[in-house]
Amino acid sequence: MFWLFLIGSIGLVLIGIFGLITRSHLIKLLLSLNILETGINLTMIVLGYQNGGKVPIIHSLLDLTKPINFVDPLPQALVLTSIVIGLGTTALALILIVNYYYKTGKLSLERSENEKENIDE
Amino acid sequence: MIFLILLKAFLITLWVVFIGLLFLGIGRKITARIQKRYGPPFYQQFIDVIKLLAKESIWHHWIMILGAIMALGGLIATALHVPIAGILPYDSNGPIFLVLYLSAIGYLGMAMGVSASGNPNAPLGIGRALTLMLGYEIPFAAVLIIFMGLTKSSYFLQIAQSQAGGILHWNFIRYPLAFIGAEIAVQAMMAEKPFDQMIAPAEIASGPLVEWPGKFLGLGMIQMGVSVFIETAIITNLFLGPSHNILDFTLKQFGIYFIALCINAVMPRFKIENAAIYLWTIPLGLGLLQMLITFVL
Amino acid sequence: MITFGTIVILGILISLIIWLFFRENKVISWILFILYTGFSFVLLLRLYGQWQYYEAFKSIIYLGNIKIKFTLQNNMLGWIFAILIFGISFFNGLFSLGFSKSKYSKNIVPLWTLILSASILILFAKDFILFFVGWEYLTWPVFFIVNQGKKKFYSDSMYYFALNVLGGMALMLGIWLVFKNTQTLDIKTSISILLSHKASIHTFWLLIPFFIAFLVKSAAYPFHVWAPRAHSSAPADFSPFISGIMIKFGIFGILLFIYPLLSKGFIPGTYHGVPTTAYFLSWLGIITSIVATVLAFSENNMKRLMAYSSVANVGYILTAIFLTTPLGIEGGIFHTINHMIFKVIIFITLAAVYFRTGTADMSKLGGIAYKMPITFMTFLIGIIAAAGIFPMNGFTSKWIIFQAILEKHFYLMAVAMFFASTGAFLYLYRALHSIFLGQIKPEHRDSVKEVPFLMQIPMWIGMILIISIGVFPGLVLKPLIPFFNSIGLPAKYILTSLSKLPGSFGQLNTLNAAIIxxxxxxxxxxxxxxxxxxxxxxxxxxxxxxxxxxxxxxxxNRYQFAYGFYQPFEKKFLPFFKRSVDMFWQYFGFYTKHLGEWFNNIFKDDNNFGYIAIIGIVIIFIFGGFVL
Amino acid sequence: MNSIVLLIVLPLVFAFLIPIFKGLGKYASKIVTILSMLTGMGFAVYFFITLQVPVKAILGGWKPPFGIVLVGDKLSLLFVMIIYILAFLNLFFFDNNFKEHSKFYTLYNIAIAGTAGMILTGDIFNMFVFIEITGIALYSLIAYSGKEQALKGSIKYLIIGSMTSLFLLLGVTLAYHILGSLNLAHISSKFYQIPNNLKFLILSLIFTSFFVEAEIFPFNMWVPNAYKGANIPIAALLAGIVSIAAGYLLFRFRYLYGGMRSFGNMLVWFGVITVVIGEFSAYFTYDLRKILAFSSIGQMGLILIAAGISNDLSVYGGFFQILSHSIAKMLLFLLAGFIIYEAGTENVKKMGGFGKNHPYLTGIFLIGALSLAGIPGLMGFWGKFNIVGGGIAAGRILPISIVLLAAIAESVYLIRVVFHLFKTDEGKIIEKKKIPLGYLMVVILLSLTIVVIGVYPQLLNQVLNDATKIIMNSGSYIRMVLG
Structure with a gap:
């Protein structure tokens, strides 16, 4: 189960990287980034997960005298933060891309003709 | 003391001028005879000089006069540093570098004088003369340096004295390659054929002296005599052993000059760049070969 | 009285004051310059003999754990250089005071003053850091002086700047390499520590940066390309400084650091008693002088021609110094001083010609001597000295250099040097003829006249100096006796009277020769x-x-024979020389630029940023050994 | 002393006060920002002077290995102080194309808070958050001018930045998975337990994120676009302030975790590649902003080299380099703003005549340029000189030689700019414009700093020597945080 998750999440990371390398369309780049992010978040969860672990909440039904196999709660908290940040970034990126589209009429970062430099003597 | 030096210097100067002009006169005669002409009398050169000096002459600028004076003065000063059978005005022993560099002041003076005359043909001749000078100075220096190295001194006198003890000790027998190299270099130094590009009568209206009238030309003629004297004296000191008296020395000088004349009489003329290259190959090669044989092998 | 500190700080202050307030007022700024140099000259004169005198900064500087207390230590070699530098600058300033009124001149005083105060740091620094500080301040201000803010001079000044920055960087590398081996930044201490190490062939690499730094500054063979360019572009009254003084700092550096190491066998292997490295560098000096001489034949710009002459003279000096014999050092230093004097004088006369005619092309000149006799006489004496002909000072030092070469029995070297020396006569005569003699151009017939008296002062002084040193070489060599004793010059080579030139193969009484x-x-x-x-x-x-x-x-009106003076000679020999070195540096610049373009294109192509970054990450992993 | 948290909180508070006050007047938001920076600066200076021993601020009441902790030692406080000072001075920028907006100032405050947080935090995940905060503020700021170049740079920066901070997150996760902690000191104390190659992986993942901020080569594709398109104050912010934080992180992490020589080697070679590419690219271009941008890349490469070489000389030089670079580069960008405004072009070749109009301003530009080129007597010299010395002392002669060769190109293109400013024989003389007083004061202040510290480096000697000791002695840091 652990390995399946791990392989799956690494697969997502690789897909994201593949997208980042090969695409020039900005929206697709952003999607790849999100896939990458999901992959990494998943990795974090997987690494924090214990097989057969319990929810790390102390309540009256638990016998605190015995060792309890809790799932580590911290990665999940971290992932939550990460997701929020990712959301913010994505939103900002979309705004930028929209602006860029209005400005240039393009959705990829091609070199435009009007910014040629006058270099040669 | 200093008066003694100056007196000696004056007498030597007279001798130098006399011998130089005499050589030139005899040279003209010999050349004529080789070419089956009768030729002028041997004292013709003295007559010419006196006549020219007596002529009223024109000048364009004081630099011309300065040049003429520098030319002759420099060469006379040079001659006074070349030992004549061991005789020198003071105990300088004939420093070689001084002689080489002092003679340059003579050439510079002449060049300056003729440049100041404003005639465009003159610097053409000077340009050739200087190119040629670059050609012959190198093999000549190579030969000089061989003997300096051998005697561990930079004096003509020591080199001459090192050959004491019979004709077999003379340098031209012991170092024949150097002698041939130096001979060719001296041929160029005296501007005899095949190295007479600087005067080149048929090409540039007789070269540097084209614009020198009257007494300038007279000084120029004396200068030519002095330079012939210096060059033959140098070779004599270098190769022809120590001389016991002035007559001995002068005869040896004349021998050198005679060889130069004979070559001069029968040779055509090089183009200037070919002359330089020739001088850098044959005489320099001989000199360096001699150097190799002497110091390395 | 604090001498060095005063000179340095005063220099910086005057530089600032002039730049801030008197930038437009040339007269005041040159007067300040003259006052400054004269004052410093007097201050320095008082230091003769006090070789233990030093000035230390109060505070200590830390570099990491290294503590450094900056000290300026009086020393003979530095002193003689400093005296000459300030003396020459003083007279140069007098000349410039007159010259600067002309329309060709730009105010260069602030930067020049800055250079002068930097030179004190170089000459008297006890540690490498101060030396380096001075070295860098000698470099960059000259860039602005050379181009004067003019576009046409830009590439010339850039040749100068790029090569000299190369030298500076090499010096920085060398300083730290020395530090790595000795754990000290003090020059004298590091030399003694290095000498106490066991010599090995690896030590050769230690010196290479220093060689580069000093050879660049002294415009030696593979780096000589900046010299003619900088000279021809620089203001006419600054060229004397470049030729006379700036390139001598390379020589100074060699004497300061490289000579003590080489002469004591720091690098193993000797050839006829001379360290092998030094022997090859001696030949480098010969090559420098020959290349410069041959290039000078075909040069039409008078300042470039004289710059090549300077390069050739640097070649003689390097040859003499790298013989690493006391006599060679004597000749090298003596020639350095003589060259300072006569080359400054020559360039000053050229500046005077430029001042009156406004051109530096020799083919556009001619016959100037008839209008400017004093200038002509000065130039004549200058070139006689430069050609090493007898009654002038150039001869005396060349004599010693030849003696030094012969002492080591390097006969082939002597022949090669003779070639360069005779060649000097050729191009110098050509300059004399083309500028001063021959026919005068009609446009110069009425307009050209002798320079004012103020500008003649340095010429007169120079003439007197050249001739008097030529006749009495002891004037220079005698005060230097303490230095020669310190390098172990045998007593027979030390001047006993004012006019006896020493030599291994014989002496020469210059006074008698002059009388004759x-x-x-x-x-x-x-x-x-x-x-x-x-x-x-x-x-x-x-x-x-x-x-x-x-x-x-x-x-x-136009029958002056000047262009293509040695044409037959040029035709035969020039293409080879002209191609090899100049082309090399040109291609160097060209390919550097293309490298830059190539890198720039990585950034310009906007679509590749993703994969380049990923490739970067992959490379990091490869570094870590994960993929491979 | 929990109050060092103020250094992060203050600008954040002021940032969100700005929208409230912006209605009060045209300059309200600017004044609020100035207040914010002044108070921040005041606190930073106060802490820097009064705090003799390192302090930690425990947030949320959880003791160090568990909770979030802020660590203020002499070094981090020095850097935060300089960030505040520069951020304050940067407010007197000159940019004619710039319209004053409250949004800009809000983002500016957030960016400062983020950079201060990056330096002060003692928790690795917290650092990730601060990097993201700074990042988001910077993405928006770069795009603020609305130019195509700026948008491009912003998008590139965003994508690379997000990607690498995800890698950072992955590294953090791995470290957490193995060591069970997020505290910098705690991880460092147990870091030896990790096998070497895994260590390398974690460090690489973390450092990629710093590389983006520090403009190291394969991650700096955004730099030319961003510097070219962004408004001048933002370019100055990037070059002067963010680079300080990035440089600090490089050094801090290098000495907390990177004891491996192989890792140092990697840093050195990445630095060398960055220096070479930055300097030669700048050598090729004639666009003033791009020249400064590429020069930034080169300088940051040098800082990375200093971080890679582990001896005290290079660390000392590296800190000097961080400070001198940020001051000089900020100065140059501020000047560039006015030059571009007056000349009406960004092409260096068309700026002839500026030197005639404003000789003193051009002289100040020369000071900045020479300082960057490492001319002695100016601040930049000591950094470069010491890094070279440290590199050679560590036996890394080849990389240092390459860097020195690239430095030739650097000197050439910097002095070339000054030449083109000073040149007089251009046909068109540009029209002279008036210089605002506040701007002029800031420029003079910065250039004076460069000169004074360059001539008298003893002013910083003590501080930077202490800083060097602090950064190289990671044991005391660990003891301080955990104990």
Whole structure:
């Protein structure tokens, strides 16, 4: 189960990287980034997960005298933060891309003709 | 003391001028005879000089006069540093570098004088003369340096004295390659054929002296005599052993000059760049070969 | 009285004051410059003999754990250089005061003052850091002086700047390499520690940065390309400084750091008693002088020609110094000083010509001597000295250099040097003829006249110095005796009287020779004036045989033979020399630029940023050994 | 002393006060920002002077290995102080194309808070958050001018930045998975337990994120676009302030975790590649902003080299380099703003005549340029000189030689700019414009700093020597945080 998750999440990371390398369309780049992010978040969860672990909440039904196999709660908290940040970034990126589209009429970062430099003597 | 030096210097100067002009006169005669002409009398050169000096002459600028004076003065000063059978005005022993560099002041003076005359043909001749000078100075220096190295001194006198003890000790027998190299270099130094590009009568209206009238030309003629004297004296000191008296020395000088004349009489003329290259190959090669044989092998 | 500190700080202050307030006022700024140099000259003069004198900064500087207390230590070599630098700058300032009124001149005083105060740091620094500080301040201000903010001079000044920055960087590398091996930044201490190490062939690499730094500054062979360019572009009154003083700092550096190491066998292997490395560097000096001489033959710009002459003279000096014998050092230092004097004088006369005519092309000049006799005489004496002909100072030092070469029995080297020396005569005569003699151009006939007296002062001083040092070489060599003793010059090579030139293969009494020369000159003069009368005639009357050249379709105004003076010679020899080195540096710049373009294109292509970053990450992993 | 948290909180508070006050007047938001920076600066200076021993601020009441902790030692406080000072001075920028907006100032405050947080935090995940905060503020700021170049740069920066902070997150996760902690000191104390190659992986993942901020080569594709398109104050912010934080992180992490020589080697070679590419690219271009941008890349590469070489000389030089670079580069960008405004072009070749109009301003530009080129007597010299010395002392002669060769190109293009400013024989003389007083004061202040510290480096000697000791002695840091 652990390995399946791990392989799956690494697969997502690789897909994201593949997208980042090969695409020039900005929206697709952003999607790849999100896939990458999901992959990494998943990795974090997987690494924090214990097989057969319990929810790390102390309540009256638990016998605190015995060792309890809790799932580590911290990665999940971290992932939550990460997701929020990712959301913010994505939103900002979309705004930028929209602006860029209005400005240039393009959705990829091609070199435009009007910014040629006058270099040669 | 200093008066003694100056007196000696004056007498030597007279001798130098006399011998130089005499050589030139005899040279003209010999050349004529080789070419089956009768030729002028041997004292013709003295007559010419006196006549020219007596002529009223024109000048364009004081630099011309300065040049003429520098030319002759420099060469006379040079001659006074070349030992004549061991005789020198003071105990300088004939420093070689001084002689080489002092003679340059003579050439510079002449060049300056003729440049100041404003005639465009003159610097053409000077340009050739200087190119040629670059050609012959190198093999000549190579030969000089061989003997300096051998005697561990930079004096003509020591080199001459090192050959004491019979004709077999003379340098031209012991170092024949150097002698041939130096001979060719001296041929160029005296501007005899095949190295007479600087005067080149048929090409540039007789070269540097084209614009020198009257007494300038007279000084120029004396200068030519002095330079012939210096060059033959140098070779004599270098190769022809120590001389016991002035007559001995002068005869040896004349021998050198005679060889130069004979070559001069029968040779055509090089183009200037070919002359330089020739001088850098044959005489320099001989000199360096001699150097190799002497110091390395 | 704090001498060095005063000179340095005063220099910086005056530089600032001039730049802030008197930038437009040339007269005041040059007067300040003259006052500054004169004052410093007097201050420095008082230090002769006090070789233990030093000035230390109060506070200590930390570099990491290294503590450094900056100290300026008086020393003989530095002192003699400093005296000459400030003396020459003083007279140069007098000249510039007159020169700067001309329309060709730009105010260069602030930067020049800055350079002068930096030179004190170089000459008296006890540690490498101060030395380096001075070195860098010697470099960059000259860039602005050379180009004067003009576009046409930009590439010339950039040649200068790029090569000298290369030298500076090499120096920085060298300083730290020395530090790594000795754990000290003090120059003298590091030399003794290095010498106490066991010599090995690896030590050679330690010195390479220093070689580069010093050879670049002294414009030696593979790096000489900046010299003619910088000289020709620089303001005419600054060229004397470049040639006379700036390139000598390379020599100073070699004497300061490389000579003590090489002469004590820091690098193993000797050839005829000379360290092998030094022997090859001696040949580098010869190559420098030969290349420069040959290049000078075909040069039409007078300042470039004289710059090549400077390079050639640096070649002699390097040859002499790298013989690493005391006699060689004596000759090298003596020639350095002599060259400082006569080359400054030559460039000052060129500046005077430029001042009056406004051109540096020799083919556009001619006959200037008839209008500027003092300038002409100065130039004549200068080139006689430069050609190493007898009664001038150039001869005396060349004599010692030849003696030093012969002492080591390097006969082939002597022949090669003779070639360069004779060649010098050729191009110097060419300059004399093309600028000063021959026919005068019509546009110069009325407009050109002698420079004002103020500008003549340095010329007179220079003439007197050149001749008096030529006749009495002891004037320079005698005060230097403490230094020669310190490098172990044998007693027979130390000057006993004012006029006896020492030498391994024989001595020369210059005074007697000068008397003989004077006698001959007087004799001929008398002869000339005693015999027949002479009278003056204009030029054209004689060689045209009284005819009007216009009748033959020749313009009489332009019959000056200057261009292609040694054409047969050039045709045979030039292409080879011209190609090899200049082309190398040109291609170097060209390919550097293309490298830059190539890198720039990585950034310009906007689509590749993702994969380049990923490739970067992959490379990191490869570094870590994960993928491979 | 929990109050060092103020250094992060203050600008954040002021940032969100700005929208409230912006209605009060045209300059309200600017004044609020100035207040914010002044108070921040005041606190930073106060802490820097009064705090003799390192302090930690425990947030949320959880003791160090568990909770979030802020660590203020002499070094981090020095850097935060300089960030505040520069951020304050940067407010007197000159940019004619710039319209004053409250949004800009809000983002500016957030960016400062983020950079201060990056330096002060003692928790690795917290650092990730601060990097993201700074990042988001910077993405928006770069795009603020609305130019195509700026948008491009912003998008590139965003994508690379997000990607690498995800890698950072992955590294953090791995470290957490193995060591069970997020505290910098705690991880460092147990870091030896990790096998070497895994260590390398974690460090690489973390450092990629710093590389983006520090403009190291394969991650700096955004730099030319961003510097070219962004408004001048933002370019100055990037070059002057963010680079300080990035440089600090490089050094801090290098000495907390990177004891491996192989890792140092990697840093050195990445630095060398960055220097070479930055300097030669700048050598090729004639666009003033791009020249400064590429020069930034080169300088940051040098800082990375200093971080890679582990001896005290290079660390000392590296800190000097961080400070001198940020001051000089900020100065140059501020000047560039006015030059571009007056010349009406960004092409260096068309700026002839500026030197005639404003000789003193051009002289100040020369000071900045020479300082960057490492001319002695100016601040930049000591950094470069010491890094070279440290590199050679560590036996890394080849990389240092390459860097020195690239430095030739650097000197050439910097002095070339000054030449083109000073050149007089251009046909068109540009029109002279008036310089605002506040701007002029800031420029003079910065250039004076460069000169004074360059001539008298003893002013910083003590501080930077202490800083060097602090950064190289990671044991005391660990003891301080955990104990």
């Amino acid at each position: 020369f004077g006698f001959a000159a007087v004799l001929v003069t008398i002869l000339f004036f005693v015999v027949a009368k002479h009278h003056k005639k204009p030029f054209m009357d004689n060689y045209t045989a009284g005819e009007d050249p216009k009748d033959w379709g020749v313009d009489e």
